[in-house]
Amino acid sequence: MSYKTQMEAARKGIVTPQMKAVAEKENMSLDTLVERMAKGTIIIPANKNHTSLKPEGVGEGLKTKINVNLGISKDCNNFDVEMEKVNKAIEMNVEAIMDLSSFGKTREFRTELIKKSTAMIGTVPIYDAVGFYDKELKDITVEEFIKVVRTHAEDGVDFMTIHAGINKETAKRFKKNQRITNIVSRGGSLLYAWMELNDKENPFYEYYDELLDICREYDVTLSLGDACRPGSIADSTDASQVEELIVLGELTKRAWEKDVQVMVEGPGHMAINEIEANMILEKRLCHGAPFYVLGPIVTDVAPGYDHITSAIGGAIAASSGADFLCYVTPAEHLRLPNIDDMKEGIIASKIAAHAGDIAKGIPNARDWDNNMSRARQSLNWEKMFELAIDSEKPRRYRAESMPEDEDTCTMCGKMCSMRNMNKVMEGKDINILRD
Known part of the structure; x- marks a missing residue:
């Protein structure tokens, strides 16, 4: 069957290469995508x-x-x-x-x-x-x-x-x-x-x-x-x-x-x-x-x-x-x-x-944020930069103000909640005032 538009294809039950690409990218089933395109609620x-x-x-x-x-x-x-x-x-x-x-x-x-x-x-x-x-x-x-x-x-x-x-x-x-x-x-x-x-x-x-x-x-x-x-x-x-x-x-x-x-x-x-x-x-x-x-x-x-x-x-x-x-x-x-x-x-x-x-509630939308939170909890700075919407600015901010202790930042230093909770939950001393 032939078609002129993506909408016409959907109404005829034809799956186009564009539909396949979008369905894969969006984690949506082809059946759902085609149905919604036929109705006009997806373009x-x-x-x-x-x-x-x-x-x-x-x-x-x-x-x-x-x-x-x-x-x-x-x-x-x-x-x-x-x-x-x-x-x-x-x-x-x-x-x-x-x-x-x-x-x-x-x-x-x-x-x-x-x-x-x-x-x-x-x-x-x-x-x-x-x-x-x-x-x-x-x-x-x-x-x-x-x-x-x-x-x-x-x-x-x-x-x-x-x-x-x-x-x-x-x-x-x-x-x-x-x-x-x-x-x-x-x-x-x-x-x-x-x-x-x-x-x-x-x-x-x-x-x-x-x-x-x-x-x-x-x-x-x-x-x-x-x-x-x-x-x-x-x-x-x-x-x-x-x-x-x-x-x-x-x-x-x-x-x-x-x-x-x-x-x-x-x-x-x-x-x-x-x-x-x-x-x-x-x-x-x-x-x-x-x-x-x-x-x-x-x-x-x-x-x-x-x-x-x-x-x-x-x-x-x-x-x-x-x-x-x-x-x-x-x-x-x-x-x-x-x-x-x-x-x-x-x-x-x-x-x-x-x-x-x-x-x-878009599928997997929260996963991005959860991965960032895990990187913050583990003080994995490189992972945080990779996950950021804009990696350039946070990298620059970090480089412009490096802390004495690399696990922290210059806002909190050794009072960093992530650092101290990690240490306490591992049974370690947090050592705020001494090396």
Whole structure:
């Protein structure tokens, strides 16, 4: 039997090489994986033209995945610097990279990225449209928007953020309900502006079936973008956000009718006490489709530290059902992140994802922590460094402040609880004040 998409294969009972790789990696039975893919609660974004990909699954019962954003902008358009970030992200084993390039040689960068990346690649085609055609936003035609989507699909993009939920009805709801930060999604704001300037329906909503045909042809996963995601905690869980989420749920079902894989994007900025309810709401309204969240960022007052505010929200979101976290760096809201910012964002997101996996009961998630605890108990410093999410920083900290007694650290010295309990339980003297 033949198939066009991973979802179609699952519905026909065909086990693809990508499914086998994910099942083995995730310690999930193939029967369970195939069943959930057929329902749409697990996806494997894998464009048929992305030949260097090491496939990853996203969704129900799988480890929480993380995404890294990078790409060329008008103010920072150094191809080599962005490719250095790509290399670092792959070295740090991120599962996904989104190319958000919006200026210059976007296709050259994108094709090189897809050629070398083992991680799945995502894009937001509307970012590319203005530069691709060298036209003002208002003058881009519906056909040109669709053509950019096809170009990205042909190039091998595994998933695309498409803001199809901000239709005329959603826009009416937005206008009736004032927000502090209006529409903060870059792609969403561009589409809203195009709709207003041309007095037309969102082209991605109006021509959604044509979009699905492209996704089906290349097996592109549709990442339904949240144009109305909150950009401040004051705007979270409001009428605009919920109205759009209802539309995204309807669009999810239409995509599944054509065997197109879907994930749904979510907030955004949000107070801690709203996160769990939002995860439940998305899963309910979007029929269990995987949920891809930015943050959520739990307070608005920490510019320069938003990797921390995001990791707090991301851990809660993941523990409450989010499947995919978009990293946030210390540079969020301030500038294009440099490679050090990117590394901090990756590590913060990895911590959040793993903390969520422990709470969700993902198989073997706790084993990692238990192995670290055993290494600490035995004062096996090398093993601790090997097990750390980031081995470089703890090695450096240790080397910068070596204790007199190698079994200890300079915080506690010979008063180290691990050292002394080990000795006492072996029947030895602990010798705190003498050699």
